[in-house]
Amino acid sequence: MTLPLAGEIAVAVLLLASGVLVLTAALGLWRLADFFQRMHAPSLANTLAAWSVSVASIVHFSLLEGRLSLHVVVINVLLAITAPVTTVLLARAALFRRRQAGDALPPPLGDDLPSDGQT
Amino acid sequence: MSTFLSIAIGATLFLYAIAVAMAALRLAHGPHAQDRVLALDFLFVVVLLTMLVLAIRYQSSMYFEAALLMSLFGFVGSAALAKFLLRGEVIE
Numbered sequence: 001m002t003l004p005l006a007g008e009i010a011v012a013v014l015l016l017a018s019g020v021l022v023l024t025a026a027l028g029l030w031r032l033a034d035f036f037q038r039m040h041a042p043s044l045a046n047t048l049a050a051w052s053v054s055v056a057s058i059v060h061f062s063l064l065e066g067r068l069s070l071h072v073v074v075i076n077v078l079l080a081i082t083a084p085v086t087t088v089l090l091a092r093a094a095l096f097r098r099r100q101a102g103d104a105l106p107p108p109l110g111d112d113l114p115s116d117g118q119t
Numbered sequence: 120m121s122t123f124l125s126i127a128i129g130a131t132l133f134l135y136a137i138a139v140a141m142a143a144l145r146l147a148h149g150p151h152a153q154d155r156v157l158a159l160d161f162l163f164v165v166v167l168l169t170m171l172v173l174a175i176r177y178q179s180s181m182y183f184e185a186a187l188l189m190s191l192f193g194f195v196g197s198a199a200l201a202k203f204l205l206r207g208e209v210i211e
Contacts, residue, residue, distance in 0.1 A: 002121070012127030015172060019134030022165055026138035029145050029161055035154055038145075042161040045138075045168070053171045060175050072171065075186055079164070082194035086160055089201035094153040096205055 014056035021049040163193030
């Protein structure tokens with residue numbers, strides 16, 4: 001009931017990568033200035049960190065049981081379906097609430113940008 | 120479970136704990152309600168990933184069901200809260 005060393009190294013590297021990615025997402029959630037900037041940060045945890053944990057789990061359990069164990073992918077499929085829906089709903093709610101509060105969103109273009117329709 | 124892998128798992132869980140602390144700060148501090156909903160959604164995802172790491176740590180497949188339920192309930196909760204922020208009620 002033990003893994004080969006290469007498998008253990010792969011699992012450990014993937015897990016540590018996911019830890020660093022989740023920490024980056026949390027740092028973005030805590031440090032970014034505006035809500036619409038902050039919305040970008042947690043998608044890092046939804047996609048890349050979740051996939052690296054899943055690949056680590058697939059490698060670990062496949063080596064442990066001696067057969068391919070892919071059932072963790074269901075969680076990734078579920079996250080890939082639900083995360084954009086939540087993001088769009090939250091963005092619309094935030095836009096609605098900020099406009100109700102009197103903010104001009106999206107902000108008007110500055111004078112240094114070309115105003116002839118070319119963006 | 121070798122000591123090498125258990126050290127890596129401990130470090131990963133420590134990084135997750137720092138991330139949870141930052142998200143909890145945003146949850147307590149967030150200037151608008153939508154910031155708090157975003158932080159809650161992120162907390163659900165981090166707890167889901169923690170479940171998957173614990174599944175590797177304890178070599179048990181019971182944690183997969185917990186992670187699956189966490190993903191589903193996180194989506195339902197975040198969608199209901201976002202709908203509430205948008206319309207003032209969840210089901211019209």
